[in-house]
Amino acid sequence: MNTIVTSREAILKACCSLVMEQGLKALNIRAVAQKCGISIGAVYHYFPSKEALISSAVQEIWRLLFHMGNETPASGSFPEYVGRLFETVQEGMALYPHFFTLHSLAFSETEKEEARDVMARSFVQVKAGMLSVLCEDSRVTPKAFSEAFPREDFVEFVFESLLSLLMTQSGSCSVLTEVIHRVIY
Known part of the structure; x- marks a missing residue:
């Protein structure tokens, strides 16, 4: 897995891509981290919870x-x-x-x-x-x-x-x- 830090915007772009491909139900920290090629912790750096991630993505x-x-x-x-x-x-x-x-x-x-x-x-x-x-x-x-x-x-x-x-x-x-x-x- 790539541990390069990404940006909030890149994470949101990945969220949008996931929602486009699989719908909102597919949106979770693990799936977003995998889509971005980053660690789960890197996602938590920008979004303190799954709810914060979903809210921002919506x-x-x-x-x-x-x-x-x-x-x-x-x-x-x-x-x-x-x-x-x-x-x-x-x-x-x-x-x-x-x-x-x-x-x-x-x-x-x-x-x-x-x-x-x-x-x-x-x-x-x-x-x-x-x-x-x-x-x-x-x-x-x-x-x-x-x-x-x-x-x-x-x-x-x-x-x-x-x-x-x-x-x-x-x-x-x-x-x-x-x-x-x-x-x-």
């Missing part, structure tokens, strides 16, 4: 799912951004089958709250990106938002709708993007 996969090749469209169009985000997550779901709907099962009952926190932290970043694109979309009508209907609430609605479409494995988000068009332009 957070990394959420990040990858929502950011794989995800760039702001040249036009700065919010509906186009939402459409691309939908496609990006679909591509990621193909790489990580069942992760989207079953990730919380990798955690014990006492760790379910941590799983929700990991997911929530990942989603906060995605929603912040969506809000930024919405604010920069020059085509949005000035009367689209108000104190009673703030941009942040609209982004939350769009994000929850997007998640619902992904969870039900919808093949398209065209109705959602059409609703967005009708509301903001």
